[in-house]
Amino acid sequence: MGKKLAAGNWKMNGTSADLAEVSALIAAHPAPACDILICPPATLLSRLSDTAQGSAVQTGGQDCHANASGAHTGDIAAAMLADAGASHVILGHSERRTDHNETDAEVAAKTLAAHGAGLIAVVCIGETEAQRDAGDTLAVIGAQLDGSLPQGCTAANTVIAYEPVWAIGTGRVPSLDQITEVHDFIRARLNDRFAGQDFSLLYGGSVKPDNAAQIFAVGNVDGALVGGASLKAADFSAIISALDAA
Ligand code: 13P
16 A cells, blocks of 8 residues: 555446446556545445456445444445455545534544454545634544544554535635645644554545646645546546656
């Protein structure tokens, strides 16, 4: 595992037909300098992992349960994701925090479960527009970091994704100064608690081929968590190339 990571979050998009996008992406990046991750819906994880076998593309889930097994209809355990070929799992995405009322404590419990199954947790944090307008961004980010990361997080088992909620799916991107401020803050906060661990810090929210290079030039940005632009091989490929060149 390197430090630079281009991660795609397909969210609730993708069926068998979209495996061809992954095959095209694999062909375009036989030996990337960065790590590449695609997190498809759970229904595609196993087949996508088979498609990506032996390639530079790694696969991940979009959520897991905090428990290892049991009576939790509709949920998926971390070990099941690993069994389906996943190396990573996205946890605490703002859409899950909103749609499923996930709390920082629940995200921390899921992160522990992911680590227990040998998965790398991609833990998401980010402020809403109202929180930013109120001047609370760094306080919100700090609290989410403290609450969502359990003891035992290392650079090898945890990636942090900063995704301002107002930038997700909107085409609105923070200024480079705003990204710098938050990523520097996250780096310092992590150094305080997890000394000596050089975590990968991803930016997410409307990353596209035409803005990726300037975002990747920001200090303490080690890659991206990409939604919409990860669905098409051509778009995601351009973002991967920008990270390779950064
Ligand atoms: P978009 O790239 O579509 O804005 O989504 C970002 C995101 O939420 C990735 O997890």
